[in-house]
């Protein structure tokens with residue numbers, strides 16, 4: 622069977638796909654509420670939090686909007702070193718917030734030092750930043766940044782995009798003191814696209830009570846009112862919830878630590894291979910992603926041709942994203958993929974490079 626080595630949507634296990642085909646049931650029913658209760662509790666474990674997780678019928682970008690709408694009346698510090706952080710910045714602006722931009726080069730991490738400087742003498746309601754930048758394959762040091770925020774500006778809520786890292790790399794919401802962490806279903810969780818997950822702590826819920834114009838669909842207070850009754854304000858994506866129920870069971874069978882280790886091993890294999898082929902990695906050492914590797918295309922490989930070659934073998938990688946298109950290419954190593962799949966891909970990549 623072929624594989625998608627792209628950073629989402631990724632391969633979904635066949636039984637998980639099939640779980641979606643179960644018959645519908647009313648969502649206002651004991652049976653569905655029992656499933657929703659189970660998946661909600663399971664979702665909290667993925668974020669390593671004791672707090673609630675809202676499961677929404679949306680992709681992750683919807684929760685970018687939820688973060689800025691619910692947690693800030695006005696002031697946002699937005700940290701940008703990649704395309705998805707830039708998107709969150711644009712989302713904040715388009716919701717009328719006053720947004721200050723803290724930007725580094727896309728090949729450089731956001732560091733605790735520059736965050737401390739940006740917070741000095743300011744009183745931002747929230748700071749937004751991306752853990753694992755899917756465009757660049759760069760991981761920002763969230764644990765250390767969070768410690769810097771707690772020190773410099775304890776009232777500022779920390780909102781993290783873990784879209785392409787959750788369950789592929791460690792994100793410890795409670796231990797690191799993160800107030801909101803969001804993700805999507807179609808990345809390391811290895812589900813079809815269409816579910817958003819927002820883990821929100823009590824401090825963030827208290828803030829939401831003080832914020833005007835939170836909107837309707839993603840209003841945390843409305844979501845909470847229904848969540849405590851194992852329900853949602855609007856119709857949930859029932860088929861995807863069936864799939865999530867099974868996938869959570871599979872994830873816990875593997876074990877979160879084993880899952881992190883498998884992703885780390887795949888990242889190591891891809892990154893070592895690239896360096897051995899004298900291909901440069903876009904992200905600096907120490908900040909390289911466990912779920913996606915962005916490789917500088919200094920050999921000027923025709924990425925379209927490479928993908929056509931791979932697709933003859935039912936494999937696919939991803940071109941660079943946005944301004945990095947053709948200048949880089951990306952290998953996704955997340956979700957259901959195993960080391961043996963990575964080895965198979967790299968053999969075919971070698972075959973292409975040797976032509």
Ligand code: PLP
Nearest residue numbers: 680681682705753755784785805
């Ligand atoms: N944030 C990151 C880091 C992403 O990689 C993506 C999508 O690739 C998004 C946000 C947007 O998520 P979605 O496509 O689920 O809206």
